[in-house]
Amino acid sequence: MSLSESLNMHRLALCQALDEEDGERLDALLPELRSADIAEILEAILEEQADPPRALALLGRLPLERRASVLGHLPGDAQLVLAEALSDERLLTILEEMGSDERADLFNLLDEGRRQRLLRRMARREREELKRLASYEEGTAGAIMTADYVAIPSGMTVSQAMMRVRQTAPDAETVYQLYIVDDQGRLAGTLSLRQLMVAPPGEPIDALMIRDVIHVPVDEAQEAVARIVARYDLLALPVVDADRRLVGIVTHDDAMDVVESEATEDIHKGMSIGSLEDGVSRVPLWSLYRKRVIWLVLLVFANLFSGAGIAYFEETIAAQVALVFFLPLLIGSGGNAGAQAATLMVRGMATGDVGIKDWGKLLGRELLVAGSLGLTMALAVAPIGIMRGGEALALVVAMSMVTIVLFGSLLGMCLPFLLDRLGWDPATASAPLVTTLIDASGVLIYFGIATAVLSAA
């Protein structure tokens, strides 16, 4: 039985036991399900059945530790619904069991009054840590890091460090990469548990540790953090403050989540869709409408430039209506080629493959490639021009094709760089924007060439 089959079977059995309020069966089934899977079922209960009491009852059947882990797997809106249905006391016990990064994320969702009430009931140390982690700006290393790492004071021996690892093991997010800090809390070095395990027990860790530790400042962008974790195959990446004091670590699984969600965001931006908080099947209809309508209406007005171009050339068109035959084809081709060029650049910039310093070199390459593409497409379309309206029309269409594809590709390539220079996200240079700009230019180029050639003929 495959993983997803067994998951579906378990899910069905659980839903049935829930419907029948069969407590015994629930208690038998729940230990067989993983937190991520229970979270998915809870989410479905909350969204399809809009039944928070039922979700709470299911959550309440789990041991405390799993309650925290399941809650951590839920998207923000579902967490908030459940948190609002829980008493301060019950929420507090769950918060205490959560990882420090997930705790801070949930805390940030609550309203100000509740946050103050919860903070007052926490121990001082816990309170300070939570306030600190909750204060980092979203999208930075600080917002995705955890404070549950293993820090070893400089000067310990291997066996002392090993003892420290054993003590910290239950609470730490990872015990496999250790960070050595000096008496000021500054990051002095790192050591993997693997290295520690094979080292002589009496050896000072300062002699073993790697001093040149890859690390990031707390305000580093999360995309950059994820890229560093991926590039150097790290288990965790230490995060330091302005004084190089160690304040947290970003673990590989959180970095992977960033890579996934950044890719989704870039893909949506590439189609002029604002970023969605949740999957497309679950996000509210109103927000789906809102995320899509803004750009669509803006593009309607941008498209009016094409209309204006057409109005300007109305005489040429009236004189030879066959010109209209090629209009969608020509502006469509320019738009497609331009969207391709923009997509290649935007993704290259997002993965760090392309930088602004490569601009000159890439411009030369794009000129060559787009020129060849334009010529190929002109050759493909010229015979149809002859068939529809003779050689003069074929010439106009072929010339327009090369010019429009070349212009469209260069525009598509330059726009992401230009936006980046202006301090905007290059992913905003989306296919619809590029296409609309090229549509308008394409109209002018096509009818401009047509007017020149046909009036000369």
Added chain:
Amino acid sequence: MSLSESLNMHRLALCQALDEEDGERLDALLPELRSADIAEILEAILEEQADPPRALALLGRLPLERRASVLGHLPGDAQLVLAEALSDERLLTILEEMGSDERADLFNLLDEGRRQRLLRRMARREREELKRLASYEEGTAGAIMTADYVAIPSGMTVSQAMMRVRQTAPDAETVYQLYIVDDQGRLAGTLSLRQLMVAPPGEPIDALMIRDVIHVPVDEAQEAVARIVARYDLLALPVVDADRRLVGIVTHDDAMDVVESEATEDIHKGMSIGSLEDGVSRVPLWSLYRKRVIWLVLLVFANLFSGAGIAYFEETIAAQVALVFFLPLLIGSGGNAGAQAATLMVRGMATGDVGIKDWGKLLGRELLVAGSLGLTMALAVAPIGIMRGGEALALVVAMSMVTIVLFGSLLGMCLPFLLDRLGWDPATASAPLVTTLIDASGVLIYFGIATAVLSAA
């Protein structure tokens, strides 16, 4: 100094030392650079300067272990260039130092004769393992897994297992997740090193281990593998054969690489660009041209349907040339809305958020959202219709807008599901394809409505 600044500084110094053939300085600089960074410099030497001997000289200055690790970080084409310049003997020593997954990848790039020569010089056990790993189909769990995992025979005690971990540590890809196998080599359970460390030394591991291990078959698609690693926050995912025998593990860093490259591939497909072997700034011009031209030319011919539609309605157009004014606007808007819908579905399907079972529910949602979008855009464009040609034209344009946006969105939503049903990759339902199909339908809808309304008026 930030990570990328220090990296750039080191890179510059290294390139200078290379130019001046300053061996002493090179030997001082190389230990300060990480394998991923040296690989990037080697790649630049190979591609910008096309100078394999120089790259080989740099590689030769590294200790053997790093040579293997740097080679593993290079893209396939660069690995092949270097491998072809190395003698069998030197290549063999490097291959022996590489991780088993990277070794198999490089091996698969070599020509048949060389593979046979190399295999003959290997020890029997090594040879069998390499042949096995190299035989798995690309894009499956087998192709990205490593055979360097820690397997603990069932029946050992905690202290025996610990001893085994210490022995295996130098060669294993990760020692932090251990896999317990029975005497047939079948996967019986798993245990993290963390759990092992805090357990009593005399305890049998069979009493401690988790028996319900998440695992995948060796022919599982790599996207599914990566999704499971991400979903359950795994350090590594065990891979089993048809008899449930453990044959390898996929580690978190390899899963992350899959997530990144799959996202890039989907983004490129979304713009009708074939998958590129390498970053856009480095891929050869000819292959960039080829990956883009096929779809562009196909779309040229698809666009001819729009032209045919226009030819059919030529009389209507000749009677009211003002209709052409709104043509790019209407078909552009339909294309944009359709591309948005297609993008949302394709990405939702890729991340596992949307399945074919959600189709009915999503269709209803899309009808509502697209209907609202169409109405909004019709309201935005109607006043311009009145300005340009009176109320009849405004009515035609508004009705066409609603119909085209609704039709385009539904087409964009259904196409990915349809392709999936046909066994194709839904990402092929790219924006240019959706746009082109909607262009043609838009022409028919617009001029059809125009002919009906204007001839009635």
